[in-house]
Amino acid sequence: MxxxxxxxxxxxxxxxxxxxxxxxxxxxxxxxxxxxxxxxxxxxxxxxxxxxxxxxxxxxxxxxxxxxxxxxxxxxxxxxxxxxxxxxxxxxxxxxxxxxxxxxxxxxxxxxxxxxxxxxxxxxxxxxxxxxxxxxxxDENLAARLKAYKADMAAGVLKKNEKIDPAVRVLEL
CATH class of the missing domain: 3.40.50.1970 (Rossmann fold)
Structure with a gap:
C-alpha cells in the first residue's frame, strides 16, 4: 500500500x-x-x-x-x-x-x-x-469538510442546550 x-x-x-x-x-x-x-x-x-x-x-x-x-x-x-x-x-x-x-x-x-x-x-x-x-x-473539498465539522460542532452544542430545564432555558437563540 x-x-x-x-x-x-x-x-x-x-x-x-x-x-x-x-x-x-x-x-x-x-x-x-x-x-x-x-x-x-x-x-x-x-x-x-x-x-x-x-x-x-x-x-x-x-x-x-x-x-x-x-x-x-x-x-x-x-x-x-x-x-x-x-x-x-x-x-x-x-x-x-x-x-x-x-x-x-x-x-x-x-x-x-x-x-x-x-x-x-x-x-x-x-x-x-x-x-x-x-x-x-x-482545497475546496477540505474546506467543505471543515465547514461540516463546524456545523456538527454547533449542532452538538445546541442539542446539549435542549437538555436545560425549559423554565430557565433561553428560548430563542
Missing amino acids: ERKKALVGILMGSDSDLSVMEAAAEVLREFGVPFEMAILSAHRTPEQAARYAAEAAERGIKVLIAGAGWAAHLAGVLASKTTLPVIGVPIDSSPLNGMDALLSTVQMPPGIPVATMAIGKGGARNAALFAVQILAVA
Whole structure:
C-alpha cells in the first residue's frame, strides 16, 4: 500500500510529548490529511531540526506543527529555517506546567512568526485544525469538510442546550 505524501509535519522535542501531539495526529486523520511525525530537539539535535525545516517544502510539506516543553525553542528554530507556516504547541511537561513553554513559543522576535496555540492537548487539537484551515484555502473539498465539522460542532452544542430545564432555558437563540 502506497503512503500518501505528507502535507503536515508534526514535530516534538521529546518522546514524552507524543501523548500530547497524538491529539494533533487524531484530528489530521479525521480530516484525511496525510502527515508525518518526528522527534527532533532544538537543543539536542539542532542540526537535524534545522535540516528538517529547510527541506520540508521540497518534500511537499505545507504546514509544520511543533510541540515542545520547557524552554520550547523548537517552533522558533523551525520557523527560522523555512517559509512554511509554523504552529507551536506548548507542552505542559515542566515544573511551571507549560507557562515557560507558552512564553518561549509565543515570544518570537519580529520576522520569525510562529502561530501559538494553547498549552497541552487542546492546543495540539487546535494546531491541527488550524493546519486544516490553512490547507483548506487551496482545497475546496477540505474546506467543505471543515465547514461540516463546524456545523456538527454547533449542532452538538445546541442539542446539549435542549437538555436545560425549559423554565430557565433561553428560548430563542
